[in-house]
Amino acid sequence: MSDDPDKVWPTGLTLKEAEEVHSYLIDGTRVFGAIALLAHVLVAVSTPWLG
Amino acid sequence: MFRTRDFALRKIRQIGPRYMPFADVATDDLPLSRLLRLSLFQVTVGMALVLLVGTLNRVMIVELFVPATLVGVMISLPLLFAPFRALIGYRSDIHKSALGWRRVPYIWKGTMLQFGGFAIMPFALLVLSGYDQAADAPLWIGHASAALAFLLVGAGVHTVQTVGLALATDLVPVEDQPKVVGLMYVMLLVGMIGAALIFGALLTDYTPGKLVQVVQGAAVVTVVLNLLALWKQEPRDRDRARRMEAETHDDFIDAWRLFVRGRTAVGLLVVIGLGTMGFGMADVLLEPYGGQVLELSVAMTTRLTAVFAFGGLIGFAIASRVLLDGADPIDVAWWGTLAGLPAFAAIIASGPLTLPALFVAGTGLAGLGAGLFGHGTLTATMRSAPREQVGLALGAWGAVQATAAGIAVALGGIIRDLVTALPGAADFRPETPYTPVFSLELGLLLAALLAIVVLRRKQARLHQTSRYRNRQDRPDTSAAPIEPTPPVRRQKERETHDDNRVTAL
Structure with missing residues (x-):
């Protein structure tokens, strides 16, 4: 299983490849978070729910 | 005990790559079903165009009473990004990736932009029109957020379409390209007509809540269809990745x-x-x-x-x-x-x-x-x-x-x-x-x-x-x-743009 130290199981990707796939996920999450924050601010402007 | 562990690991290894978003081998033959799936990104592009130019145009003027000139400016904002398509395409040509990808990262980023734009758009429009308490808020919040929403959608649409078409060109043999172009145009039309009918039916009796549902629904549909479209399309290519690293x-x-x-x-x-x-x-x-x-x-x-x-x-x-x-x-x-x-x-x-x-x-x-x-x-x-x-x-x-x-x-x-x-x-x-x-x-x-x-x-x-x-x-x-085209070309010569030939540029 761990004969090639550079590969990550179970996908058989190299470390660099795995990191790249991960980076897309992280970027997506960041954008999603920023957008959600902005959407909440806009909703708060029109219908303030914090009092 | 040991055997179950072995069994589990073997199973995981088998399913592992199945749930990764790349094709493991570049196949010569591209089945029609895969092409159809790839062309789904055009459906989301068509949907976005109809939503901007048709549906929201009407909703903003008729239901939200936004001045027509302001609506015109907002709707033409995505156009500002159109000339940058050449730059986006160029960037995807020279993209460096450990996976050997050139197109998928850009389609993914474009999808996120389009999604983000649609996600904030209904609220931005409601603020813009002074809905409820937004009338007391400073005017620039509505203007800036609506402009941002339209710009995000525009940037997303331009990126997704440009790089998606480039991916299609990469994958398909030269003699099959007319088929792909036809398919892409038809799917764009399908997306536009379908979206016009569905949005029209959903927004017949307009309420602010419905506007939010419809536009955010479009955002979700964008992500789902685009993911479906690019899943396992572009092959992972370690040779190309190695070359990419060295290239200037x-x-x-x-x-x-x-x-x-x-x-x-x-x-x-x-x-x-x-x-x-x-x-x-x-x-x-x-x-x-x-x-x-x-x-x-x-x-x-x-x-x-x-x-x-x-x-x-x-x-x-x-x-x-x-x-x-x-x-x-x-x-x-x-x-x-x-x-x-x-x-x-x-x-x-x-x-x-x-x-x-x-x-x-x-x-x-x-x-x-x-x-x-x-x-x-x-x-x-x-x-x-x-x-x-x-x-x-x-x-x-x-x-x-x-x-x-x-x-x-x-x-x-x-x-x-x-x-x-x-x-x-x-x-x-x-x-x-x-x-x-x-x-x-x-x-x-x-x-x-x-x-x-x-x-x-x-x-x-x-x-x-x-x-x-x-x-x-x-x-x-x-x-x-x-x-x-010389007649020789019609002979069986399945060359694709993607066949890893190093050209000394």
């Missing part, structure tokens, strides 16, 4: 110089710009023309769009057929432009003659011509794209096409409104504001025909000189020539 690249200006050198790229772009403007200018004027001049009912004028789209479908079908049989894409574009001349002549004549049938026939023929023209020019672009510059080539196509279409629609509206605002306009015949626009379209189509003639001349000249000159410095040009 020209900057955009040098890449562009290389792209236009010794080829007819600019001529083709001029043809695309003129023809797109010629066919696109009447887009939003056909319906009011039918209503005001020929006194067709609203239900009838709505069907006009269907007639135009149906003409386009026939055009795509014919173009795919003849191109697969080995016709030259520039010829197809020529015949399409030629078909546009009688079409707009018929539309102009139908007003004074009060012949609605002639008007409908002209509209259908214009759709057919636009279909042939669009298909021919996009296929020509794909064929002429040098292997390592597919993204740049399709970016340039998209930049010219989207900019020309946007300018044409705006210009058509402006001309009509200017004529209506002339002193004494009340005494004009009802068709007077429209005739100049349709005549201008005729002129633009004639100019496009002329540009095609010039392009042909230049091609012939290049073809001649290339027989004598050693073209070793441009290995890519001989691989995918824009010159009239």
Whole structure:
């Protein structure tokens, strides 16, 4: 299983490849978070729910 | 105990790569189902276009009482990004990735932008229109957030379409490209028509809550369809990844110089710009023309769009057929432009003659011509794209096409409104504001025909000189020539743009 130290199981990707796939996920999450924050601010402007 | 662990690991290893978003091998044969799946990104592009230009345009003016000029500015904001398509395509050409990917990262980022824009858009529009407490908020919040939403969607649409088409060009063998172009156009139409019908039905009785549901629903649909479209399409390629790491690249200006050198790229772009403007200018004027001049009912004028789209479908079908049989894409574009001349002549004549049938026939023929023209020019672009510059080539196509279409629609509206605002306009015949626009379209189509003639001349000249000159410095040009296809090419030679040939750029 761990004969090639550079590969990550179970996908058989190299470390660099795995990191790249991960980076897309992280970027997506960041954008999603920023957008959600902005959407909440806009909703708060029109219908303030914090009092 | 040990055996179960072994079994589990073996199972995981088997399913592992199945849930990774890349194809493990680059296959020669691309089944139709995979192509259909890839073309789903065009559905989301069509949906976004309809939502911006059609649905939200109406909702903002009719239901939210936003001033029409502000609506016009907001809707034209995405157009600002159109010229950057060439840059986006170029960036995807030189992208460095450990997976050997060039297109997927950009489609993913574009999808996120489009999603983000749609996610905040309904709230931004509600704030813009001063809904509820937003009336007390400073005005700039509404303006800035709505502008941001439209810009995000625009950037996303342009990125997704440019890089998606580049990916399709990468994957498909040269002789199958007409099929793909046809499919892409049809899916764009499907997305537009489907979205128009669905959004229209959902928003018949408008409430702010429904607006939020519909637009955010569109955001979710965008992500789902685009993920489905790009899943396992672009192969993982360790050799290419290694090469990418070592490569250095020209900057955009040098890449562009290389792209236009010794080829007819600019001529083709001029043809695309003129023809797109010629066919696109009447887009939003056909319906009011039918209503005001020929006194067709609203239900009838709505069907006009269907007639135009149906003409386009026939055009795509014919173009795919003849191109697969080995016709030259520039010829197809020529015949399409030629078909546009009688079409707009018929539309102009139908007003004074009060012949609605002639008007409908002209509209259908214009759709057919636009279909042939669009298909021919996009296929020509794909064929002429040098292997390592597919993204740049399709970016340039998209930049010219989207900019020309946007300018044409705006210009058509402006001309009509200017004529209506002339002193004494009340005494004009009802068709007077429209005739100049349709005549201008005729002129633009004639100019496009002329540009095609010039392009042909230049091609012939290049073809001649290339027989004598050693073209070793441009290995890519001989691989995918824009010159009239020699019959040899029809033989079984499944070359794709993606076959990992290193070209010394």
